[in-house]
Amino acid sequence: MNTGEPGLTTLSRTVVALARDAVHTVERVVSGDGPRRTARGNAWEAVCADRARAERQAELRRLAATLAGPAPHREPPVPVGPTSGARIG
Numbered sequence: 001m002n003t004g005e006p007g008l009t010t011l012s013r014t015v016v017a018l019a020r021d022a023v024h025t026v027e028r029v030v031s032g033d034g035p036r037r038t039a040r041g042n043a044w045e046a047v048c049a050d051r052a053r054a055e056r057q058a059e060l061r062r063l064a065a066t067l068a069g070p071a072p073h074r075e076p077p078v079p080v081g082p083t084s085g086a087r088i089g
Contacts, residue, residue: 027036
């Protein structure tokens with residue numbers, strides 16, 4: 001029954017469209033015309049940051065190992081006192 005008068009559905013759709021446009025305009029004014037941040041974008045940034053941090057940490061470990069040089073060769077300790085199996089006295 002379309003009587004040509006705007007019904008509740010048409011009015012609701014109009015209000016929703018206007019609200020969406022208003023939110024979109026406010027978002028553009030606040031954040032600028034650049035790309036929008038999304039959950040996927042945030043997750044990818046976190047992955048990239050984790051990889052970069054791990055690479056910096058690995059590089060620091062390699063540098064520390066290089067500065068420390070090879071481990072010096074040490075003679076095994078000489079036992080002091082009775083050896084196992086030897087009897088005193």
